[in-house]
Amino acid sequence: MNIFWTLVIEMISFGLFIYFFGKVLWKPLMQAMEARRRRISEGLAAAERGQRELEDSVNKAEERMAEARSEAHELLANAQRQASETLERARADARSEGERIVSAAREEVDQAVAQAKDQLRREVGELAVDGAERILKREIDTKAHNDIIDDLVAEIR
Template sequence: MNINATLFAQAIVFAILVWFTMKFVWPPITKALDERAQKIAEGLAAAEKAKTELAVASKRIEDALAQSRNEAAARLADAERRAQAIIEEAKARAAEEAARIVAAAQAEAQQQVVQAREALREQVALLAVKGAEQILRREVDARAHADMLERLKAEL
């Protein structure tokens, strides 16, 4: 056999193999590689989009949390103001009630003083009547009686 013919035959077989590979084997491989590259690119794009959306969502969450904190602080401040107003109102009502009770107690004490004076006057009047009765039983002396009555008037 001739080495040139063998080399020529091997070159033809190689060319047929290259043609067959390029015609039937290479297109599905390139198609699969292209699809794979496209899927990877889509995955990377989706990951980038998700990363951007995550950043946006995180920002919205931070804003919502800050707003919630501000609202909570405002509600607490409002509650504290309400509590202070209620406390002040209760203090005012308690002061009014205390003043009313003190006034009622003073009025009652004044009534008791008046009643005690009336009772004392009645007792003094009874004593005066008893004293006059005893005086009249003993003796009738106008001057002594007048002095005694004057002293009783002064005591009353």
């Protein structure tokens, strides 16, 4: 029972198996595990980046929201001011228009009063002349005495 050649054959086999195990099993598996490790760490990094981006955009959104709110406030204030201005102007217009109408009416009334006074005066003058004619029972030379009547009329006025 001599094991020399069995020993040699097994040593060579061992060497060959080391080579083939390294080629077929060790290298591809190591690469796969390395690739997976890289992918997982990349995924974690991406998740972290996403988290940070999310926070950033939340912050930005809040900022923009605040801006929009202040803008809206400004717009609203402007609109209110404008509305009150318009209202004020309308009120003023209405007041002046009313005043104008009232004064016009007053003028008209004054005119009518003046007219009425004139007419009254003239009628009174005629009545006075009539009365005088009747009193004097004679024809008055209208032409001669017109001046006097006119004076009278003027006096009454």
